Every structure is written in structure tokens, then in C-alpha cells.
Amino acid sequence: MALEKIVFKGIDIPGNTDLKVYEEHGGYEQWKKILKDKITPEEVIEIVKKSGLRGRGGAGFPTGLKWSFVPQNTKKEKYLLCNCDESEPGTFKDREIIEKSPHQLIEGMLIAAYAFQGGVSYIYFRGEFVKGWKICEAALAQAREAGYIGENILGSGWNHQVWTHRGAGAYICGEETALINSMEGKRGEPRIKPPFPAVEGFYKSPTIVNNVETLTAVPKILENGPEWYHQWGTERSTGTKLWSCCGHISNPGVYEVPMGYSMKKFFEEELGGVWKDRALKAVIPGGSSTPAMTPEEFFACKMDYESIAEHGSMLGSGGMIVMDDQTCLVEVAEVLAQFYHHESCGQCTPCREGTGWVHRIIQDIERGQAQPDVKNVLFTVFDEIFGNTICPLGDSIVMPIKSLMDKWPEEFDYYIKEGKSKITGKARRPKKKEMPDNWRREKPFNYPKTEDYYTDFSKTAHSN
Ligand SMILES: Cc1cc2nc3c(=O)[nH]c(=O)nc-3n(C[C@H](O)[C@H](O)[C@H](O)COP(=O)(O)O)c2cc1C
Ligand code: SF4
Secondary structure (H helix, E strand, O other): OOOOOOOOHHHHOOOOOOHHHHHHOOOOHHHHHHHHOOOOHHHHHHHHHHHOOEOOOOOOOEHHHHHHOOOOOOOOOOEEEEEEOOOOOOOOOHHHHHHHOHHHHHHHHHHHHHHOOOOEEEEEEOOOOHHHHHHHHHHHHHHHHOOOOEOOHHHOOOOEEEEEEEOOOOHHHHOHHHHHHHHOOOOOOOOOOOOOOOOOOHHHOOEEEEEHHHHHHHHHHHHHOHHHHHOOEOOOOEOEEEEEEEEOEOOOEEEEEEOOOEHHHHHHHHOOOEHHHOOEEEEEOOOOOOOOEOHHHHHHOEOOHHHHHHOOOOOOOOEEEEEEOOOOHHHHHHHHHHHHHHHOOOOOHHHHHHHHHHHHHHHHHHOOOOOOOHHHHHHHHHHHHOOOOOOOHHHHHHHHHHHHHHHOHHHHHHHHHHOOOOOOOOOOOOOOOOOOOOHHHHOOOOOOOHHHHOOOHHHOOOOO
């Protein structure tokens, strides 16, 4: 039986980007109710805390608890930043929300900011999300026009503004403090924590950064109550989760799945199993930064934070990448290494240099030119990177690649020994040319001479 959307039903309602359609389905009712019935910010936080909602951006931090960290004894403005950077390979669920149900996100943001008394919100868009940004801008204009955003909202005396901000398209700007730096017009580089943004974030003011999916769940939790949200999942992983599923499956797409649901059942009934009647080899379950799972681990686990961790990986952002038995995992490792090397912001030496080393070493394996003892060299580099960096991007190259090498050692050993892939029977890259020892001296660099820059004005059009 096909799983129906519950919290994110709005995604499947045709025309739901329009305010009228959203209102016809109960849209902005929770926002109106809070203001009309004078539900206090503390009460809103309590409801969200009780629901057990955890951040859907990857870390799974309890949302209500995070809001409660915002200091109230300050004259500074408090900000809500909605994280719509979504650049993790395999993750494409926030995009569904912003393109198909933007008003539910906006209503969630209004409620969240009210809960910690934030006066201004921004939605930070990944630069490439032009379509989603335009849809959100149109939705925001409608919400302003209807009086849900602005000064003295619906006569309540509460003021709140929501603006959008477009990034330039960098994975690292999804990390909350890099996002804040980017919003301030600085390079998108993560900051050392503490201080955490809830205390000192955007322009050194208290700031909550929340994922799109997290905020979009809030109106439905308010509407139906925390117990309703608790009916799904486990004690620690409550509610439902959006999963973006891609790779070698019959039915790729975005699915809403109750927490704790059987992974095997989901895989077979919803995703239609592995495509082309092939066998399953590996799955990266939570976005490309999470460890790969063997079919045994994958089928034994349930779809919640704890069960996936018990079976050797992480739920992360819920970006599932499925690989069939014809996938060369050395090639997968190279593609991952290239991505993380390219996206490293360069602040920490272990990440800046280490990601490049890992990438070059794996490329050498793919040329059939692996250096001696190459696996130990790689594991040493992993040890130097892991846990030794400002943000978890360094760990993100280590976790998936190390898991591939640990769980499928024969594929790496074969490539290293035979100089070609166990799966494709070929080396993926041409061999590097052997350079003569004295190649630098043989071909001296040709420094330009002064006359190379000299312009003979007597020969120009204006010389007369
Ligand atoms: C390298 C890196 C990239 C990240 N990218 C995103 C992202 O694209 N979207 C997101 O919501 N969180 C991302 N995060 C997590 C954020 O730092 C932060 O935990 C999250 O936005 C908090 O929202 P939540 O509590 O609602 O999950 C990323 C973290 C790291 C380390
Ligand atoms: S770990 Fe990498 S991406 Fe994160 S701050 Fe350090 S260099 Fe930048």
C-alpha cells in the first residue's frame, strides 16, 4: 500500500502555492489562533517540546529545546534563519516543500519566531534554487498582503518581517554558522562554537537556524497536538520524516514515512526494490556524508535515528542513495572525495589538505598507480581529519569512504592489486605520464620580457 503524506500533505495539493488554496485547507489558522487566543510563546515552545520534534537538517537536535535557549533578557533583535541551502548529495526534500507548499513553511516560521520572540526572519536559499525562491517570494507577497506578516499582525500588536536571501551556491553555507557569515556578506566559513547561534549568531544577536522541513512541520503539530505527532515513531524519534530516495531503485522520489517504519517494507513496497531486477549492494541512507550500509544492515533497521545508528549509519537528512551490484565502490569513493574536497572552505588544515589527499590517492588507485601500503595511508589521513576540524565537513568525507573500505575491502584490494575495477574490469583513469627526473630544468619557464608589455604608441590609431 502506498504511504500517504500526513504532515506534508500540502505538497500533493494542486495549486497549494497559492494563498487561497492553502487557506481552503486550513492554512494560517494556527497562526491566527495563536494571536487571537493570545497563546503565550512559552506555551508554543512547550507544545513543540512535547511533540518530540527534532531538527531535520541532519543533526536531529530537539527543536523546542533549541528555541528555549534564546535569551529573553536582551535588547538585541532576535532572528530566525530558515536553512534552505540543501546541497548534500542525495538530499532533495526541502526543495519539494518550497516549490509546492511554501505557505506552510512561512506559517511555521511565523509561529517559530513568535515562540522565541524573534522580530525578523530570513529564508536562506541555495543560489541554484531560483524556481523555489521565486515561488517563495510570490507566497511571501501574498502573506504580507493578507496581513499575516508585517506590522501589528491581524491587530495583535505583534510585528514580524520575513525576507529571503540568496546564497551563491556553496555546500558549506548549509552549516549554520557559515550560513550566518554568508548572510552578513562574509565568506561562507563556519565559526567555532560556542558561542552557539541561539546566544550569539546573526550580527552577534540571538539567532535560531532551522531546517525547512523542521519549520514546515510546526503548524500541523500546533493544529493536532503533540500526542497526535507522538503516535508515530519511537520514544526518541517521533512523528514522520521526509525521505528523498534516489539511485538504482524503481521509484525514486520524496516520501513521507512514519518514524520507526520497517526499512525493508518501505524499500520493497514504496521504492519498488532495486531497478532492472538487479541485487542490492550498498545504501547511503542519510545523505552523502553518512556511512554506507550493507544490505543486511539496511534491511534489518527501522527508519528512525536510533535504529539506523544501531545498524551502522545515520539518519542525517534522509537522503537515501541506493547502489546496485554493478556499482564500483572505488568509483563511488572517488566521486564523494571529489565533492568534499571541492566544498571544503579551507579554514582547517586537516580538512583543506586532507580532503585533497584522499581524492588524489583514490584517483591514483583508479589509474592502477596506487602507492605502496595505500590503504594504511588512507586510514592514517582519515584519523588526522576526523574530529580535528571546526565543522563536521571534515568528518563527512571520512565516514562514507571509510565505511566503503571497511565493509567492501575486497573491491579496494582488487583495484589496488590488479590496477582495474573488480566490477567494470577497467581502470577508470589513464595512467599518469612518467616525468623525467630533470623535467623542470629541461623546460625552463619562459619569463616574459619587458618588451612583451611595451606598446608602440606611434603605431596606434590616436598617435596623430
Ligand atoms: C557541512 C554542513 C552542511 C549542512 N547543510 C545543511 C543544509 O543544507 N540544510 C540544513 O537544514 N542543515 C544543514 N546542516 C546542518 C545545520 O548546520 C544545522 O544543524 C541545521 O540547519 C539546524 O536546523 P534543524 O535543527 O532544524 O535541523 C549542515 C551542516 C553541515 C556541517
Ligand atoms: S572542516 Fe572543512 S569546511 Fe569545516 S571549517 Fe574546517 S575547512 Fe572549513
